[in-house]
Amino acid sequence: MLDALIAIFEALPYLLKGALVTSGIVVGAMGLGLVMGIHMAVGQVYGNRAVRWFVGLYVWFFRGVPVLVLLFLFYFGLFALIGLNLSAFAASTLVLGMTTAAYQSQIFRGAILSLPKGQLQAARALGMSDIKAIISIILPQALRFSIPGWSNEYSIILKDSALAFVLGTSEIMARSHFVASRTYHYLPLYITAGCLYFLLTWLGVRALLKLEAKVRIPGYSQ
Amino acid sequence: MAFVMALFMVSNGDVFAKELINGIDANFPPFAYVDKAGNPGGFDIESVNWIAKKMGFTVKHQPMDWDGIIPNLVAKKIDFIASGMSITPERQKVVNFSIPYWTIKQVFVTKKDSKLTVDQVLKGKKRLGVQRGTSEAEWLKDNAIKKGWDFVLVYYDSAPLAIEDVLNGRISAAAMDDAPAMDAESKKPVKILGTFGMHDEKFGYAVRKQDTELLDTLNKGLKMLMADPYWDELVKKYLRK
Amino acid sequence: MTSPQKPILRVENICKTLGGKEILKSVSLSLYKGELKVLIGPSGAGKSTFLQCINFLIPPDKGRVWLEETEIQSRRKRDLYAFRQQVGMIFQDFNLFDHLNALENVAIALRKVKKMSRQAARDHAVAELERVGLGDKITLYPAELSGGQKQRVSIARALAMDPKIMLLDEPTSALDPELIGEVLSVIRDLAKGGMTMILATHQIGFTRSLADEVLFMENGSIIEQGSPEDLLSQDASSRTRDFCCRLNELYEESV
Numbered sequence: 001m002l003d004a005l006i007a008i009f010e011a012l013p014y015l016l017k018g019a020l021v022t023s024g025i026v027v028g029a030m031g032l033g034l035v036m037g038i039h040m041a042v043g044q045v046y047g048n049r050a051v052r053w054f055v056g057l058y059v060w061f062f063r064g065v066p067v068l069v070l071l072f073l074f075y076f077g078l079f080a081l082i083g084l085n086l087s088a089f090a091a092s093t094l095v096l097g098m099t100t101a102a103y104q105s106q107i108f109r110g111a112i113l114s115l116p117k118g119q120l121q122a123a124r125a126l127g128m129s130d131i132k133a134i135i136s137i138i139l140p141q142a143l144r145f146s147i148p149g150w151s152n153e154y155s156i157i158l159k160d161s162a163l164a165f166v167l168g169t170s171e172i173m174a175r176s177h178f179v180a181s182r183t184y185h186y187l188p189l190y191i192t193a194g195c196l197y198f199l200l201t202w203l204g205v206r207a208l209l210k211l212e213a214k215v216r217i218p219g220y221s222q
Numbered sequence: 223m224a225f226v227m228a229l230f231m232v233s234n235g236d237v238f239a240k241e242l243i244n245g246i247d248a249n250f251p252p253f254a255y256v257d258k259a260g261n262p263g264g265f266d267i268e269s270v271n272w273i274a275k276k277m278g279f280t281v282k283h284q285p286m287d288w289d290g291i292i293p294n295l296v297a298k299k300i301d302f303i304a305s306g307m308s309i310t311p312e313r314q315k316v317v318n319f320s321i322p323y324w325t326i327k328q329v330f331v332t333k334k335d336s337k338l339t340v341d342q343v344l345k346g347k348k349r350l351g352v353q354r355g356t357s358e359a360e361w362l363k364d365n366a367i368k369k370g371w372d373f374v375l376v377y378y379d380s381a382p383l384a385i386e387d388v389l390n391g392r393i394s395a396a397a398m399d400d401a402p403a404m405d406a407e408s409k410k411p412v413k414i415l416g417t418f419g420m421h422d423e424k425f426g427y428a429v430r431k432q433d434t435e436l437l438d439t440l441n442k443g444l445k446m447l448m449a450d451p452y453w454d455e456l457v458k459k460y461l462r463k
Numbered sequence: 464m465t466s467p468q469k470p471i472l473r474v475e476n477i478c479k480t481l482g483g484k485e486i487l488k489s490v491s492l493s494l495y496k497g498e499l500k501v502l503i504g505p506s507g508a509g510k511s512t513f514l515q516c517i518n519f520l521i522p523p524d525k526g527r528v529w530l531e532e533t534e535i536q537s538r539r540k541r542d543l544y545a546f547r548q549q550v551g552m553i554f555q556d557f558n559l560f561d562h563l564n565a566l567e568n569v570a571i572a573l574r575k576v577k578k579m580s581r582q583a584a585r586d587h588a589v590a591e592l593e594r595v596g597l598g599d600k601i602t603l604y605p606a607e608l609s610g611g612q613k614q615r616v617s618i619a620r621a622l623a624m625d626p627k628i629m630l631l632d633e634p635t636s637a638l639d640p641e642l643i644g645e646v647l648s649v650i651r652d653l654a655k656g657g658m659t660m661i662l663a664t665h666q667i668g669f670t671r672s673l674a675d676e677v678l679f680m681e682n683g684s685i686i687e688q689g690s691p692e693d694l695l696s697q698d699a700s701s702r703t704r705d706f707c708c709r710l711n712e713l714y715e716e717s718v
Contacts, residue, residue: 013260014258014259076290076297080297085298085299088299118557121520121558123560123572124547126572126624127544128576136571136575137571140562178248178255181249181250181255181380183409186383186386218564219604219605
């Protein structure tokens with residue numbers, strides 16, 4: 001028991017660096033998903049038939065294929081095919097980013113559709129172009145309402161980041177595994193890994209709750 | 223967009239002024255593992271470091287999943303594999319191997335107080351663990367059919383994980399190379415039962431088929447290393463417990 | 464009000480079919496500067512749709528619109544946006560921007576569409592809000608305002624753009640009775656100040672005292688058209704008057 005604790009204590013700096021890598025993957029993936037997701041959501045709600053078809057196809061594909069399969073498919077297959085030489089970290093972040101974009105686009109789309117139609121009508125009546133109206137009137141409201149769903153997606157991607165292990169990314173899971181292979185203290189190490197993931201989830205969700213409170217529209221009922 | 227560009231810059235560069243990348247399965251002590259400080263260590267790591275110094279290149283050891291290690295080599299994400307890899311005819315179809323540098327026996331490992339014999343493991347309807355993607359996994363699967371053995375083969379990501387399950391009782395025994403088996407024996411209440419009839423295998427470094435120059439370099443280095451007293455030091459340190 | 468020769472707004476032959484039903488059957492109208500025309504009619508007559516076709520919020524199937532003798536090419540986006548800047552619209556459900564306070568609601572189009580500086584937009588917005596009696600509520604958000612206050616903000620928002628004409632789509636229909644007065648008062652001031660307006664409403668008393676012309680719409684067409692005296696006085700026998708009497712029975716207003 002004691003040597004298990006000693007092993008964990010000695011491995012902690014190494015594992016914490018893994019937490020940094022995990023955070024990098026999550027920040028990168030969520031960021032990419034945010035940018036892509038907003039564009040796809042706007043395209044799906046306001047775009048022409050071609051745009052809607054394309055976004056629909058994209059969402060269908062990335063929601064339909066397991067992340068694990070996508071990681072292998074892109075890293076060993078597609079990226080090599082088009083000559084894109086990415087590190088395991090970059091590839092994992094990119095694939096996770098493209099996946100979460102699909103889910104995030106539906107979160108944003110739902111939020112946009114939940115807004116009263118009159119918001120856009122009033123903006124148009126004042127002479128705003130659709131783009132201006134979407135950026136100044138629709139998105140500020142829709143994004144506020146998307147925070148709970150987005151927070152949920154964040155916690156999912158954080159857990160999915162453990163899959164980056166299979167491409168050889170040196171994140172929390174991989175590092176826990178390496179230390180365990182050397183020391184054979186599997187249970188204590190997996191508990192430590194679990195705690196690290198929990199900590200990252202908790203920190204992120206709390207930050208998002210703070211954000212939600214900060215941007216809440218005054219007077220709106222809970 | 224700028225963000226995606228930044229990602230590209232973190233990419234795994236190609237051979238950049240002679241830094242070569244050695245892909246390792248860091249879950250394979252004593253040949254390859256990650257030490258307390260978080261750095262790659264083990265018999266293969268130290269051998270390669272010595273060879274690199276003597277042959278004039280720099281090397282980086284990149285831990286990765288064993289399942290993906292040959293695809294990574296073929297996809298040029300790593301330059302060679304020095305990580306307790308057995309030379310097998312199937313693998314030789316895809317990669318070239320260096321001269322052999324170690325002979326490995328395949329053994330069964332059971333709980334220290336187990337009363338099982340090798341025969342009982344093979345023919346007693348037992349659950350037998352093995353690392354996925356290894357030569358022993360292939361051999362056991364093929365020969366079970368030929369020789370009428372009735373064990374249930376259970377696959378694991380790594381040999382140490384299989385050891386864990388031996389201790390848990392989920393499997394009766396695990397099959398693996400003798401070196402990691404000895405490593406396990408020194409750390410946990412397990413014992414090496416003995417060999418089970420598989421032929422001895424030899425370890426070699428793997429390179430892409432087209433990298434003939436690299437292969438030459440590695441072979442030269444290996445020959446030098448095996449003739450050097452440092453070799454005996456390494457063997458004593460890692461492989462004879 | 465005397466009508467100058469050329470109408471400020473001319474709308475011809477607006478037709479619209481929605482969901483298989485013909486909502487508007489060739490509706491036309493001419494509006495002169497300073498006039499207040501009132502649209503009256505039962506729900507489903509097409510009053511809202513007609514007003515929203517004028518500024519192409521709902522694209523009509525057929526029809527043409529002229530503002531000051533220039534035809535509006537609704538397909539050309541820039542022309543359309545420029546046209547809409549000159550036509551203020553007030554909605555039955557206010558449609559204030561919920562994430563912005565009153566001041567910002569009025570100022571945002573000034574900044575984004577008219578490209579005013581932040582300070583200029585702010586000053587202008589404050590002035591407009593004071594005009595409608597809400598100078599002390601500029602930092603409040605729509606959710607913190609009463610219905611009457613919200614509608615007044617939306618009027619300030621439309622007026623800030625300095626429009627040539629205003630279209631008001633049943634501005635008091637969603638308000639509690641005690642709040643109707645404050646909004647009607649603002650509209651009355653606008654009319655007295657010479658704003659050119661088309662107002663769709665159920666407020667008969669208001670119509671009688673302020674409208675220059677009353678148009679009765681039913682089933683997508685203008686059935687009757689005339690001065691309030693002609694259509695609404697005690698001895699007029701018109702469809703309009705019949706409708707208004709029925710309305711009064713429902714709302715207990717005296718005609």
